[in-house]
Each structure stands twice: as structure tokens, then as C-alpha cells.
Amino acid sequence: MGVDPGLKIGEKVNLQKIREIFQCGSMGGMLPVNRTNVMVIIADHTLDFYHDKWKDGILYYTGTGKIGDQQLDGNPGYKNGKLYHSKTNGMQLHLFEILKKREYIYRGIVVLANQPYQEEQLDENGVKRKVWIFPLKLVEEELKLDLLDDQTIMTSLAxxxxxxxxxxxxxxxxxxxxxxxxxxxxxxxxxxxxxxxxxxxxxxxxxxxxxxxxxxxxxxxxxxxxxxxxxxxxxxxxxxxxxxxxxxxxxxxxxxxxxxxxxxxxxxxxxxxxxxxxxxxxxxxxxxxxxxxxxxxxxx
Ligand SMILES: [Zn+2]
Structure with missing residues (x-):
């Protein structure tokens, strides 16, 4: 399963377009679609609330749930659960980033780079709570570089x-x-x-x-x-x-x-x-x- 969105990496679209392509919901940053086993993940850098950060090619993405400890089940915790198990449930993950309000930049397919972990952050009410952090990396860029390295060896061995x-x-x-x-x-x-x-x-x-x-x-x-x-x-x-x-x-x-x-x-x-x-x-x-x-x- 999965979806070919027909988008170029770096292409800018609006939420309506994303909903049309993926047939997903529109509430929150994690939008799973059971029928196709796909999740649209949105890293909105214009929000003060979540602090999704890139470091050495990995996006440290904060799970969903605004109040209290974030869960891996229940609602909306089940979305975290799906992402947590994405290596085994085969869910395809498509990442969009927002740098400017209402502008969604398509980054491509991502996978978990490492095991998700918990850390402490403040919730919406300023109360300390545990959130889930999901380290995500881009697949397509990685495959491209990998292919390049393969080619380099072949050329050198020729x-x-x-x-x-x-x-x-x-x-x-x-x-x-x-x-x-x-x-x-x-x-x-x-x-x-x-x-x-x-x-x-x-x-x-x-x-x-x-x-x-x-x-x-x-x-x-x-x-x-x-x-x-x-x-x-x-x-x-x-x-x-x-x-x-x-x-x-x-x-x-x-x-x-x-x-x-x-x-x-x-x-x-x-x-x-x-x-x-x-x-x-x-x-x-x-x-x-x-x-x-x-x-x-x-x-x-
Ligand atoms: Zn042969």
C-alpha cells in the first residue's frame, strides 16, 4: 500500500491539495489514512508550541497531544502509536513542512531513523509533561546519495x-x-x-x-x-x-x-x-x- 502523491520534492501546496491527494483529515500534524496505510506528517515551524528540529539530517518530531503526557494509544495517542510501530506496520510516511503560514512544502517519504523516545516538555497550560519524540529521516535523498556511492565504486572498479x-x-x-x-x-x-x-x-x-x-x-x-x-x-x-x-x-x-x-x-x-x-x-x-x-x- 501507499500513495504516489505526484508531487516534486520541495513543491509547495495548500492543505486542500494534501487532503485531495491523500484523502486524509485536516486536524493536527499527524494525519493517518487506514485505507492506504499512509500517514501525512506536518512539521509546522510557525507554531511556538511544538519544537520540531533538524539535526544532522534527522527531524526530531514531537508526537501529538497538547495536554498531559502523550500516549501511544487512545485518541489522539493512537496516531503516535501508529508512527511508533511504522517500521513493522509498514505505514508509509509523507512529510510536509510549514515555514510560512498555509504553505506546505513537500519533503518526501520519511522513515524512523532511530527508536522513538520520551522527553519532558511543557504542555499548553505550562505544566511539565512527557512527550514522544520521533527521529525521522528522508528516504529519497538518502537513496539518491546511496545510489551515487554505488555508482562511484562501480566506476572506480571498471x-x-x-x-x-x-x-x-x-x-x-x-x-x-x-x-x-x-x-x-x-x-x-x-x-x-x-x-x-x-x-x-x-x-x-x-x-x-x-x-x-x-x-x-x-x-x-x-x-x-x-x-x-x-x-x-x-x-x-x-x-x-x-x-x-x-x-x-x-x-x-x-x-x-x-x-x-x-x-x-x-x-x-x-x-x-x-x-x-x-x-x-x-x-x-x-x-x-x-x-x-x-x-x-x-x-x-
Ligand atoms: Zn548474469
């Missing part, structure tokens, strides 16, 4: 030379620390290591792991066959794991055709299943424990 090739690589079978993300334009991404992708390709003898007879071509500056590295569990989901996804065990070597099919093809499931079956035990060893169902969700 010109690999024989002297760069690892001759004695083998899996070490241990979970790796995921390290710190790099912050670009307030968005955190986990960078790929060129060397690790190269190891993975070399380990696969620069053949396509879907079918080793798939034809490719010889690289310009090396005697090796051209294949592309692909992170089976996508790097864009690094935040959901406590260990690094940038490990040889999670990188498969694919011919360009299979790689594109996996990303853009209608029949990608067959390929994904084959790769998953061949890697699931290796992945478990390095702490990447994932079901096929969850992996499919990541590719949708």
Missing part, C-alpha cells in the same frame, strides 16, 4: 588494473563493525569500501554468480572479466543493522545484465532467491540475519 587485484582473499566469517556514517548535506550515509567490493569480485573469479557462463567482456586495463559488485542486503538499510553490510559475504558479482535485472526488472525475484540461498549462511556468520521475506521488502 578501471581496475591487474596490480590492484587481491590474490589471496578468503572470507573471514566474522561480523564487522559498521563504523560511522559520513554526513553529506545533513544526510548520513555509510560509504562502501572499494577494496572490499574488489575482494568479492575476485573471489567470484569475476564471473556472474547467477550463471558463471554469462557473457561479459574483458576490462580495459586488466585481464579480468567485467562484472559489477552488488550488495545483496542493500547498503541503504545499514541503519537497520548493528554490523556492517559492507563485507565480502554480502557482495555478489554480477554481469551488467543480471545487475540491471535485479534493480529494474519485473522478474527480479528469481535472481534474488538464488542469490539469497547461496549466501544466507555466510550472511548469518557475519551477523546479517535476514529472512527472504524481509529481503524482498527491501527490494520493493
Amino acid at each position: 578501471s581496475v588494473q591487474d596490480k590492484d587485484l587481491p590474490f589471496h582473499f578468503s572470507y573471514n566469517g566474522k561480523p564487522k563493525d559498521k563504523g560511522k556514517p559520513v554526513v553529506i548535506d545533513k544526510i548520513e550515509i555509510y560509504k562502501r569500501d572499494r577494496k572490499i567490493s574488489l575482494n568479492a569480485l575476485a573471489y567470484a573469479r569475476f564471473e556472474c554468480e547467477i550463471d558463471r557462463t554469462h557473457e561479459s567482456f574483458i576490462r580495459k586495463n586488466s585481464n579480468t572479466n567485467y562484472t559489477e559488485p552488488h550488495h545483496l542486503v542493500p547498503m541503504a538499510f545499514q541503519n537497520n543493522f548493528s554490523v556492517s553490510l559492507d563485507v565480502e559475504e554480502n557482495i555478489v558479482s554480477l554481469c551488467s545484465n543480471c545487475h540491471n535485472l535485479l534493480h529494474y526488472g519485473r522478474d527480479y525475484l528469481f535472481l534474488l532467491k538464488r542469490l539469497y540461498e547461496s549466501r544466507k549462511n555466510l550472511l548469518k556468520k557475519v551477523g546479517i540475519d535476514i529472512t527472504f521475506e524481509r529481503l524482498i521488502q527491501m527490494y520493493q
Whole structure:
């Protein structure tokens, strides 16, 4: 489920338009729609009352409920509950921000960046109470940067030379620390290591792991066959794991055709299943424990 609003990121609309697109209500900053499993989230920076703040690419969004402790159930607390469980209930979250009265700026789809938590704030009557804070991050910007990093590695590996090739690589079978993300334009991404992708390709003898007879071509500056590295569990989901996804065990070597099919093809499931079956035990060893169902969700 979900809604394609047909809006450009940064496009300014009014509330009426939002209601038409999402078929949502108009009261408050959290507007869930059960039928489509969507929630419109509005961060209104013109209000003195809520203090939604951006920091390092994360919007710390205050839950709903103006008086007393904010709840995760009841009314309007159930909206907080839906957002709290959005990673498991699959609810699609669309963020709008208001910087100028009645002007809603579309920011795109967001997801929980971290576990929601409670903090103390004053309520409408100036009484101290507990509110829920939801750390939210933009998905589309993150995916764009992630794709860019993927492209960078591919380009850099395309010109690999024989002297760069690892001759004695083998899996070490241990979970790796995921390290710190790099912050670009307030968005955190986990960078790929060129060397690790190269190891993975070399380990696969620069053949396509879907079918080793798939034809490719010889690289310009090396005697090796051209294949592309692909992170089976996508790097864009690094935040959901406590260990690094940038490990040889999670990188498969694919011919360009299979790689594109996996990303853009209608029949990608067959390929994904084959790769998953061949890697699931290796992945478990390095702490990447994932079901096929969850992996499919990541590719949708
Ligand atoms: Zn192939």
C-alpha cells in the first residue's frame, strides 16, 4: 500500500491539495489514512508550541497531544502509536513542512531513523509533561546519495588494473563493525569500501554468480572479466543493522545484465532467491540475519 502523491520534492501546496491527494483529515500534524496505510506528517515551524528540529539530517518530531503526557494509544495517542510501530506496520510516511503560514512544502517519504523516545516538555497550560519524540529521516535523498556511492565504486572498479587485484582473499566469517556514517548535506550515509567490493569480485573469479557462463567482456586495463559488485542486503538499510553490510559475504558479482535485472526488472525475484540461498549462511556468520521475506521488502 501507499500513495504516489505526484508531487516534486520541495513543491509547495495548500492543505486542500494534501487532503485531495491523500484523502486524509485536516486536524493536527499527524494525519493517518487506514485505507492506504499512509500517514501525512506536518512539521509546522510557525507554531511556538511544538519544537520540531533538524539535526544532522534527522527531524526530531514531537508526537501529538497538547495536554498531559502523550500516549501511544487512545485518541489522539493512537496516531503516535501508529508512527511508533511504522517500521513493522509498514505505514508509509509523507512529510510536509510549514515555514510560512498555509504553505506546505513537500519533503518526501520519511522513515524512523532511530527508536522513538520520551522527553519532558511543557504542555499548553505550562505544566511539565512527557512527550514522544520521533527521529525521522528522508528516504529519497538518502537513496539518491546511496545510489551515487554505488555508482562511484562501480566506476572506480571498471578501471581496475591487474596490480590492484587481491590474490589471496578468503572470507573471514566474522561480523564487522559498521563504523560511522559520513554526513553529506545533513544526510548520513555509510560509504562502501572499494577494496572490499574488489575482494568479492575476485573471489567470484569475476564471473556472474547467477550463471558463471554469462557473457561479459574483458576490462580495459586488466585481464579480468567485467562484472559489477552488488550488495545483496542493500547498503541503504545499514541503519537497520548493528554490523556492517559492507563485507565480502554480502557482495555478489554480477554481469551488467543480471545487475540491471535485479534493480529494474519485473522478474527480479528469481535472481534474488538464488542469490539469497547461496549466501544466507555466510550472511548469518557475519551477523546479517535476514529472512527472504524481509529481503524482498527491501527490494520493493
Ligand atoms: Zn548474469
